[in-house]
Amino acid sequence: MLILTCPYCGVDAEETELAPGGEAHLKRFGPGASDEEFRDYLFARENPKGVHFERWRHAHGCGKWFHAARCTMTLEVFGTYPAQTTKPPKAIREAITAKRPGWTWREFE
Numbered sequence: 001m002l003i004l005t006c007p008y009c010g011v012d013a014e015e016t017e018l019a020p021g022g023e024a025h026l027k028r029f030g031p032g033a034s035d036e037e038f039r040d041y042l043f044a045r046e047n048p049k050g051v052h053f054e055r056w057r058h059a060h061g062c063g064k065w066f067h068a069a070r071c072t073m074t075l076e077v078f079g080t081y082p083a084q085t086t087k088p089p090k091a092i093r094e095a096i097t098a099k100r101p102g103w104t105w106r107e108f109e
């Protein structure tokens with residue numbers, strides 16, 4: 001079972017208390033974007049076998065959105081952090097690197 005710690009209220013919430021919100025850290029495009037950029041913003045999503053960053057909502061708790069870094073193969077959770085954060089905190093990126101040497105992801109290199 002997936003258990004995520006809400007970064008706002010500190011509760012270790014089971015998956016049934018949470019609502020998934022898809023991929024985190026999407027680059028948003030507005031009216032001036034090209035058709036390809038806007039298409040990718042709407043439809044293109046990462047689907048990695050491994051480290052992934054996701055949006056979750058503590059639906060049956062404080063109700064706030066947050067981000068989680070976890071492994072999609074093992075369900076190992078590397079950390080959670082507020083949804084207003086534009087990129088994963090350094091401590092979480094270092095925790096991922098410690099357990100997955102050579103790990104990279106598009107926006108952080």
Ligand SMILES: [Zn+2]
Nearest residue numbers: 006009058062
């Ligand atoms: Zn909460």
